[in-house]
Amino acid sequence: MRKPAPVDGDRRQHILEAALDVFAEYGFEKATTKEIATRVGVAQGLVYFYFDHKRDLLFAACKHQTTLALAQLGANEKDNVPGSPQAELRKVITRFMQVLDEPRNAKLLRVIALVELPEDHPAIERATGEAQRGQENNSFEHKKQLGMLVTRLNAELLAHLQQCLPEYPRPDEILFEAEFLSSAITSMLIKRAVNSPDQTISTQFAQKQMIEGVLSNVFAWLAVKQALIAGEMPC
Numbered sequence: 001m002r003k004p005a006p007v008d009g010d011r012r013q014h015i016l017e018a019a020l021d022v023f024a025e026y027g028f029e030k031a032t033t034k035e036i037a038t039r040v041g042v043a044q045g046l047v048y049f050y051f052d053h054k055r056d057l058l059f060a061a062c063k064h065q066t067t068l069a070l071a072q073l074g075a076n077e078k079d080n081v082p083g084s085p086q087a088e089l090r091k092v093i094t095r096f097m098q099v100l101d102e103p104r105n106a107k108l109l110r111v112i113a114l115v116e117l118p119e120d121h122p123a124i125e126r127a128t129g130e131a132q133r134g135q136e137n138n139s140f141e142h143k144k145q146l147g148m149l150v151t152r153l154n155a156e157l158l159a160h161l162q163q164c165l166p167e168y169p170r171p172d173e174i175l176f177e178a179e180f181l182s183s184a185i186t187s188m189l190i191k192r193a194v195n196s197p198d199q200t201i202s203t204q205f206a207q208k209q210m211i212e213g214v215l216s217n218v219f220a221w222l223a224v225k226q227a228l229i230a231g232e233m234p235c
Contacts, residue, residue, distance in 0.1 A: 011042060013064070019058070023058060024108075024111050059142050063145060085160060108145070112146045173225075185214060
């Protein structure tokens with residue numbers, strides 16, 4: 001459906017938003033700049049005014065949405081009222097999963113998971129053979145955005161797990177657990193984004209079940225570690 005043409009200052013952002021939608025629906029191969037322009041309500045040539053190639057647009061769309069997601073996580077964190085270490089850990093996991101499970105962020109995860117760009121992709125070759133704008137020809141640039149999200153979650157999990165287990169004698173285990181949880185949670189969200197592209201009441205209900213399942217496992221692990229500290233279980 002064609003939208004009213006945006007004002008100049010909004011055009012690039014609207015193109016990025018429409019591009020994420022189209023890439024999430026069709027993948028890289030079948031996505032067209034014509035479809036993206038149609039959804040924004042601008043001429044197709046304007047897309048190429050901002051982005052030289054479709055690959056540039058893919059990278060920019062993923063980076064744009066990642067920036068928004070990180071900002072949203074930060075804003076939600078500022079609104080938080082501090083509680084006990086366990087309560088804070090619960091909030092961190094819940095906040096991260098809820099934010100990344102929102103429709104536009106789920107589309108980002110879907111694109112990151114499904115779009116693959118080989119180095120010699122014909123859509124990114126240049127007649128001159130020069131790298132794009134002097135930068136390295138990297139077909140995984142869009143997937144780096146996932147690393148930024150995982151790093152953010154890992155840092156928060158590690159900090160709160162350490163607060164929950166301040167006297168635990170094996171800090172390396174806490175570090176490993178934070179890394180494992182970060183990867184497991186994002187993998188779960190990616191799988192959900194791929195399998196449930198349309199958010200419905202049923203998927204929203206499933207979100208609560210998913211979060212509670214993760215929290216249950218985390219606090220079961222935490223209880224074991226706390227018991228070890230108290231000397232109630234053998235190491």
